[in-house]
Each structure stands twice: as structure tokens, then as C-alpha cells.
Amino acid sequence: MAKDSNNKNLLTLENIESGYGKVKVLHNVSLKIKEGQIVTIVGANGVGKSTTIKTILGLIKPSSGQIKFKNELINSLETYKIIAKGIGYSPEGREVFGNLNVYENLRIGAYTVSKDDFTKRLEEVYQLFPRLKERKNQEASSLSGGEQQMLAIARALMQDPDLLILDEPSLGLAPIIAEEIFNRLAEINQMGTTILLIEQNVNLALHLSDHAYVMEKGKFVLDEKASILAQNDYVKKTYMGIA
């Protein structure tokens, strides 16, 4: 895997403090993602993984620290401007627009994109997820959980982002479907998209990733190559249930 050695940093977080109102959730969080990598954050429920993502996206503002995307400071930008810089986001719990059909969901995913690029991109995304093409006129709320997850990923891919952020894409899915989604993520990465992944399915995630962070109580406690972390006794015991 040559891609994690010399490439440029795509996204960096430096000493981020963030939270909700007076409640501080993240303490001194720093993170680096190089172009072309798949980076995973693992951690138990409620430690601040989603909060990290929301801070990157500007949905909540960090109280201190710096966030740089493509070497540009994005701390204080509004969410829609951050997204337009080339970030695709698949939220925790999928959050597809249940009142819109599949096609319309994808149209919203391509909100920042011209009509021509949208049509082109739509075909590419349908190729990646043929199931969505079959159901393009179906309302998103009527899709199965796995299909909704695919839609959420497809929607995030519509603007051909440089960085794809996925918050627990395997949540609540049958293992077979989770695996299918992970295969798709590998393909997407092969085509050149950098991925930041949040996962509770540590086994699958570490297998897929180049690099991984372990978060506990709003801090990163481990930060290693994924292949090395997968052999780490503490990680095995705590997060993979292997004694």
C-alpha cells in the first residue's frame, strides 16, 4: 500500500475542542487523512465519533483548534460551503429524505453540481448501485435498511467528492449486506476517493482501512496503521471481542 506514505494531507484536524453548548465532548482531537487513504475511527457508543464528523462538517463549530481541508482553513465556514469544497457525507442512521424518491434524493446529493455533470454522475452511481436504478421512482422511506444505506452512500457520491465521510454505514444491517457495502466502499476507494469511516464493526473496518484511530471519551487513545491495530491485544480484546 503505497498510498499512505508520501501523499498530501487531504484533511487535518489540529487540537480540536468541540461539543454541544456548554457540554464539551471532544478534547484535543487531532487527525490526519492523506489523499487516497481509507481512515477509520472506531470507538464505543457515545465517545464522540459523530461529534467529530459534525465538527468537520461545520454542523457544530469547534471552540478551538484548526480544521484544514485541501490545505484551506474551514473552521468557520457554513456547512453548505464546506460540502461544496468536495466532501460527501453519509450520516449516521442514513437520514435519506423519506418524502423524496430515489432519483430526487440523488438530485439533492448533486445540489452543488451542474445539470450535465449530474446526468453523467447519475449513470456512474447507478452502475455502482444497480439496485437504486431499479427503484429510482420509489420513495426512499419505502426502501429496506440496506437499500437506504446504499442510497445514502450514493447520494454522498453524487458530487464526485474528494473525501467521502461515512458514519456507521453498517449500523443495523445484516452481516451479508454490511459486507456488500464494504466491498462497494473498497471499489469507490479504488476509483480514487478518499474515505473517512466510522465503524463499530471493527473487524470489517480494520480489514478495509489503511489507518485507524481509536476514540475513548472524546480523545484518540490509539492512532496506527490499520493492519497493526488489528493485531493489537487491547483492540482485539476491547473492540473485537477476542480474548
Next chain:
Amino acid sequence: MKLTENHSDNFFKNRKKYTLVILFIFFILLFILSNSLSGYYYRILLLFGINVILTLSLNITNGYANIFSLGHGGLMLAGGYTTALLTLPVEFKANTLSLPLWLEQAQVPFIFSIILAGIVAMIVGLTILLPAFRLKGHYFILASLGINIIMINIAENVRPITNGATGLRGAPPYTNIWWIFGIAIFLIYLIWTLLTARFGRAIKAIGKDQGLAEAMGVNSAKYKAYAFMISSFFTGVGGALWTHLILTISPSSFDLLVVFQIIMMLVIGGVSSISGSILGAAIITAILEILQPL
């Protein structure tokens, strides 16, 4: 354990004593005010007292129980018309309205007419709102606004009883400082007591998070209905006191603007607080008086 209980008991007794002393001083103050204030300021003082009653009543629903109602104007109308019909001179009723004989002849003492005003307001509130209780959030607020509009419409159109848009004139000037502040203090005492009792805990829990309260076994429908009944009753009483102060009542006496003013009294002083309601009533009453010439 025993010891601390005794201790708090003592404290409570002392507090009761202090409260009585404060009340005594307060009534002496009222006595002085009622004899020294000029007609204009005396009237403002009375309006303030009525506003305290109305704001506290609204606080029970819109504040503590978190049932946001825009319908209290309709309840004031119900109270005001009730007391007017029960106390207006027989001659006026016979000449202007066509009432059933018992109502035409009725000359009810003030104490009973305001109680009946409260009861009628309560019945009106319940009739219209009980079906609305199953509505959520904004739908409920919309339905409550309906009470206002429906009551105004009835007052405008049921002419034999309400005299239409002209309304009823010549209600006896029964309202005075003692009635108003007596009732206000009783209401404060009632809210205070209720809040520290099981009812208060239930209603505050529902106000904070109805789902959670229900999960903890609180029968939210029941307590919300009680809260609405108490609130309606005193709102009706407030409307009655107002009627015997202004001496006339018409369909436009308590429209949405009046409800809005009381909501402002509630909000300015701080929702879910007794002292807040009193403060808010004072501030808005004053502001409205200052703005009057405009």
C-alpha cells in the same frame, strides 16, 4: 432522620408565620393605597391585579404544564358574559335581551356570579379542548385559537342572549381592590400548594417531557385536563372581575390581542414562575397604560 424532619417542620411553621406577617403588611398597604390613590392610578392598580390573575392562570397551562393555549380570551369572554347576565339590572335584560325568565330575573350576589363565571369558563374550555388534547403541538395551538374565534363569534351572533356586537352594558361596579387581590393571593397560594404536591410534580414532569413522564407512570391526559380546568376557572374569574370593573363587555373585549398581551406578561417575567407572572403583569400593564394615548 427524625431530627431533620422536625427541623424542616419548624422551618415550615416559621415560614407560615412570615407569610402571614407579609400578607398582613400587604393588606395594610392595599388599604392605604385604596384610600390614597387617585381614580386613575387606583384603576391601573386594579387592572394590574386582574392581569396578575390572568397571567397566573395562563402560567398553569402555558407555563408549568406546557400546553400552549391561545384560547384563553374565549374563556374570559365566557366568564365575563356569565357574570354580566347574572347581575345586570332586570330592567335592562327585559328590554334588550330575550332570556329565559329565571335568567332574566336573576340577581346573583357577586361571590356566586364570579364562581359561576369560573365554572362556565371551565366547561367551555373542557368542551372544546378535551377533543383537542389528542392533537400534537401546533395542531393543539391552532385548535385553542379556535376557542377564541368561536366564542367571539357566538357573542356576536347569539343576539337574544349577548346583544350582538354592541355587547352588554351596565354591569354593577362590584370589582374592588379587596376582591381582586384577595383572589390573586388565593390563586398564588393555590398554585404554590399544588406545585409542592403530587399534582405539581406530575404537571412539571409532563411540562418538561411528556413522553418521559408517561413512561414513569404519570397519567398525562388526566393531569393536563386538571391543569386546564384550574386555569380556565380562574381565567373566567378574571374575565368576570374585568367586566365588573369596566362595566361593559362586548365580543371584542377579549380578542387575540388581549391573549397576546397576557402571553407577553407571562414571557417577560419568565415562564413557570409565580413572581415572574406578577412582575410581567406589572411591566406590561404599565407599558400598555403609557402607550394608551397612541
Next chain:
Amino acid sequence: MDLTYIFQQVLNALSLGSMLALLAVGYTMIYGVLGLINFAHGEVFMIGAFTAMYAITGLGFPLPIALILAIIASVLAGVLLERFCYRPVQGSGDITLFITSLAASIGIRSLFVMLFGSRSMQFPMPKYLQGIRFWGDILITDLNLIIFVFTVIITLILSFFIKNTKLGIAMRGVSYNKQTAEAMGINSTSIIVATFVIGSALAAVAGVAWGLQYGNVRPAMGYHPGISGFIAAVLGGIGNISGAAISGFLLGVGQVLFVAFLPSVYSGFRPLFVWIVLFIILFYKPTGLFRSNIKWE
């Protein structure tokens, strides 16, 4: 009470139904994106009517120009409301939003009472709209017909727009989930402003139609139609454009029939009709008549 009579009454009600439909569509869109009952929508409607009235009687403009000026004034009012009343209190809770909206409504109305007095002012109707035609025994005014056709066309165009354009899809997306829409790169603030623009323009058209139909305007004119419009929006299923339009029509026609079938002493009860309908329908279907287009908690 033969069929001709009923049909005649329905025709008479077309303009009222149209106005309520236009108001309801604006209400439903604004409610959709903001989650807010914009009580001041009735005042935006009133501002449109006043502007047209003044453009015609004060400035001597012809009706089409007056209509355009009315739309501009109402849109301006709607955008200012959003910017200076609703945006500052975004996210501070339902009750705050409610009070703000109520305050805006009462404030605008009081301002107009101060400026123009509370009495009705005449709204002139141009000659070319005064025609009437007969179909057998049935009479229809040109005005009724024009207002109705105009409303149907506007509603159809709007439905098409909401259904098929990127902006329309974004509006529905913001209605469903604002935060997620933002995270897809949508500037929800500009979507909300666009919604206010459309809703207010519709209200202006309704306001001018009102002036033409009833021949006068006054500061309080927006109160009852505004609430009826919102009730129609609720019955139509919040966020559902055609549902709102159809409910608006039905409420308008229903009001007129309600009065037509009762002895005339009861005609004063007309405003109660919408409430009776609301209570009955909400009692059986607490989420409205038609399917709602936004997630309802």
C-alpha cells in the same frame, strides 16, 4: 334547493375558494421549511391588497401594474419578516417562534391601523372585469371565472416546479430534514428565503383578488382568511401543495354553501364553518386529510 341553486352557490364560491387555496399553498410551503405557523401571512396578504388599492386609487396605475406592485410589496414584506423576525429566533423553540409570529402579525396590523385607520377603504374594480355571463339559469361573474382560472394555473405551475426543479426538490428536502439538507450542500437559509418569496407572492395575488371580489380592504382583513388558509394547509397535509390548494377550495366552497343552506339569521356564523370542519377532521384524523410531506413527530 334544487341542483341549479347548489351549482350557482358553488360558482359564487370560486373566488373565495381560490383565495383560500392561494393562502393555503403559501402557508403550507412556509410551514414546511420553517416548522412555523407564520401568523403574519394574513398581513402579507393584506399588504398586497393595500398596495394594489393605493397603486390604483392613489397613483392611477392600471390593475396589471398594481398587481405586480402588490406582489413586490408582499414579497418584500415576507422577506423582511423572515430576515428580521424569524431568522433571529431560529432554533429557540416552538413557543418563541409562535410568539414572534403572533407579534409580527399584530404589529403589522396595528401599524396599518395607525397609518390608515381601521375602517374599510374602497378597492376599485376595472370595467373589463365587471361582466357577467349566463349559462341557462346560472350566472357567473367574469371576475369569479378569472380568479379561479388564474389560481388553477398558478397552482399547476407551482406543483410542477416543486415536483421537478432542483430548487423545488431542495425545498422538499429542507422541509423533511434541514440539517441533512445542509450536509448535502444546500444553503437552507436561501431555500427558506425562496419559500417566503413564493408564498408571499401567492398571498399578494390572493389579496388583490380579495379586493376585487369584495370591493374593499382594511388592516384586519387578513386575520380570518389567514387562519382559514392555515386550516386548509393543515387539512391538506402540511407540505402538500395540491392538498392545500384543494382543501382551500373546499373550505371556501363549504363556507358559502354552509351559509346558503342555513336560514339567513345564521349567516353570521360563517367563520365557524372552518373550525367545525377542522375539529371534526382532526378528531378523526389528527394528522390531516391528505398525506403530509414532512416528517411529523
